[in-house]
Structures are given as C-alpha cells and as structure tokens.
Amino acid sequence: MRYFITIRYLGTRYCGWQRQPNGLSVQQCLEEALSTVLRVSVSVVGAGRTDAGVHADKMIAHFDVESPLSDSTSVVRALNSLLPPDIAVYEIRRVQAEAHARFDAIARRYRYTIVQRKDPMRMHTAARCGYGLNVERMNEAAALLLEYQDMTSFSKLHTDVKTNNCIVTEARWECADDCQLIFHISANRFLRNMVRAVVGTLLDVGRGRLSVDDFRKIIEARDRSQASTSAPAEGLSLVEIEYPASVWLD
C-alpha cells in the first residue's frame, strides 16, 4: 500500500532533496528514519527535487509498505523525534496504489525571499540584495511569464525532460514587512533551476540592467544563455504541491 508523507525542511545543511553520492540529502535522512520506525527498508519518491540549500515549507513524497500503518499519528511522532531539528514530518496519508508524488502533482508553488538589508533572523531563509529595486517594473516583467509556456530560457541545460513547457499561473512580487521582497510563483510544473533563473533575471530588471521588453525577448529566445545568473539557493522555498482529490484513499 502507498502513502504520501508531508514534510518541511530547512535546506541549509543538505545537498538537496535527492540522494547524492557525496553529501547528506533530505531524502536519505527521511528514508533512514522511516526504515527505522517501520522496521523495514523504505524508499521515498519526492514530488520534485530541491537543489542544495533550497528549503521546503511543504514537500510531499510517496512510499510503499506491505501492511497498512495502524496508527500514522504515532509514526509521525516517532519520525519527528528521530529526524534532526531541520526536518519535520506533518502527515502520512494513504493514497491510491498507483498515486505518484511527482507525476500526479497538478500544481506547485514556490516562494523566493529577498531582504534588502542584512537580517540575522533570515540569514538561512532569504537572499540579500544590496541595491535598489523597481518592484513595479519587476512585476510587469513577471506578468509576462503567464503569456508564454516554453521556459527553455530559464532551464538548466542538458536536462532529460521531454518538454520545457510550463503553465505559469501566478508570478508576482510582494513588498512585505521589514524590508522583505517576496516572489510568489505557481505553475503546473517547473524546470530544474527555473525559479532561481527567473528571479535572477527579474532582479536585473529591478535594478535597471534589463528592461521589461528585454525580459520578454529573453523568454522568446528560448536560450538559457540569454537569462541572468540564478539567484542564490537560500532564498528559495517550495511552499505547496497540489494533487487531484482522486489520489487520496479514504
């Protein structure tokens, strides 16, 4: 039987979600904790990868076990005791046997946080930007992402996906308290490195290095070399993953 597990992590210490030959991954920590608690070797499949240093307010993964969990609440509690303070488990929920954390996700949302002055309280969860930014112009450019589907210009080169098409449904900057600037972006899917490449390029719009029209040309070029340097990992967090109601069993 298959379960979805909902977790949250501070990615600072990890080489990313995905297991790597060198470096500690969130996946490895979770698999080890699950295997210990359930007393059977467990593998998990995540809804997506997060890069080294990227966080997740909410990540979902699936795993299979032979017999049903009699009390998922106590499994959650045991996992939280076992896992380090930077990884938490919130829910384990039974799904259809063929439900897939990655392939069945219909929408994902990310948040990118920028602080415009040094902020010790956000040293792990925000990127710092020392220059002035024109947020209005950044929002004009961000809105263009909803007009296009081919996001090749913001994709890591040489990935193995069949299509670079993404349906972006939300892309906006919000000026929040305390000198914070928060970028919200939702899409049915994201390409590797896409949010950080989008943010890096929008920051160049914000500081006047690129115009809104340049941003449009970059999207249309379908060429990663046209976009700007990716924004740093620490500002990025996966915040939501949506599934159709049909995946849940109960």
Added chain:
Amino acid sequence: MRYFITIRYLGTRYCGWQRQPNGLSVQQCLEEALSTVLRVSVSVVGAGRTDAGVHADKMIAHFDVESPLSDSTSVVRALNSLLPPDIAVYEIRRVQAEAHARFDAIARRYRYTIVQRKDPMRMHTAARCGYGLNVERMNEAAALLLEYQDMTSFSKLHTDVKTNNCIVTEARWECADDCQLIFHISANRFLRNMVRAVVGTLLDVGRGRLSVDDFRKIIEARDRSQASTSAPAEGLSLVEIEYPASVWLD
C-alpha cells in the same frame, strides 16, 4: 562624543550579549568590528544583557569616540561587511554626551515565540511545546503581572540590583499563524531571567498544572522557588528599547 548603535542578532551561536571569559559574545564581536572600522579601541555598553542563545531584533548600545564620525552610513556598511551573518548593524546615531544605553532606557519589550509543532524554519527562533495549552487562561494569568510591581518570584537569585520592582505595561499571548503562540511583554525594566521565568510559569498555567489563582499567589510569594522552570532561551527575543527624545543630539 557618544553614539548609540542599533543592532540585531541571532543569539544561537553566542554565550549572550555580555563578554565572558569563555565563549563568544555579541559584545565582543561588535567591539572588535567597531575597533577595526574606526581604527581605535572601542568599548560598548549595552542596554541590557541577553542570555546565551537569546536573540535581539533590536539591541542598543552606546560607545564613545574622540572625534565625530563623518559618515555614519559608511561605518554601518563597513561593520555589516565585517560582522558575521548573524549580527547586523542598522544605525549609528549621535547622542548627548551623558546619554546611557542602559540607564536612560525607559521601556523595553520582549517577545517569546512558541511553536506547537516541530518547525524547521523556526528551529533557531522558537521553543517547541508539545502539549495542549489553554491560551485564554494564560492570558488571564498574564494580565495579573500588570497589577503587581515586585517581580522577585521571576528573578534570578542573588543578583546585585537594588529593587525587584518592574512596571509591566503589556503581557499578552497572541495566537499567530502556523501553530505559533507569541508572548508580548513590555516593562520599564526587566530582572535577569524574568521573561523566561514568567513564560515557564504561564506555560504551567496553560497546561493546567497551575490555576490563574496559583499564578497570583506565586507573584505575591516574592520567592523564585515558587515559580516554574524557565522557558528555553531560543524562544526569546528583545524587540524594542525606548529612550526619551532628550537623549538624541540633533
């Protein structure tokens, strides 16, 4: 001439504000950075001490220099480059020669944050509480703090202060987003360890170990042994310090 410097720090790595023979203090880091930038040995006097692991959204300290700072903005920038990511400087402002960061402060405000479930994003800035809490009752008890001045029951024993009287002007719990419970407390002054002792005792009210009336009796006992164990350091942050307008020069 004397200046007030406004700083923010994440206290996790430090043995507290105050210099200690063993362990790194925020004061030491700040004095070293100031001495490097101003090219003269500088000592700072803080508005108060924070214990090991306690944070400050806003701490103020004073220091003296022989000649006026020609450009305080660039001193702030240089300090921020030099200081580690968990300490930030926001402002340096000239004050009256006799202004004193500690003695002239007329009000201070602290915040204590509790998370009711494990939260990696707040692992450094909140304490976790695994049991259910009756917030209404905690607020009833907290309101009693405004009726009394002698806070001996919440004071560290054997401190050298002349009086244990504090005028508490605000003491309330707020239920915030995301399973957070935040305690706001303001007073003209605080005794050592006072907020953490108050919070620890209010948590015992919240979980039903103490009644609101017991809390009143604890205040009236003027005896530290009556109060509960102090709440852990990581949940506490100094958030505001107020001075009379007369301290500022200009």
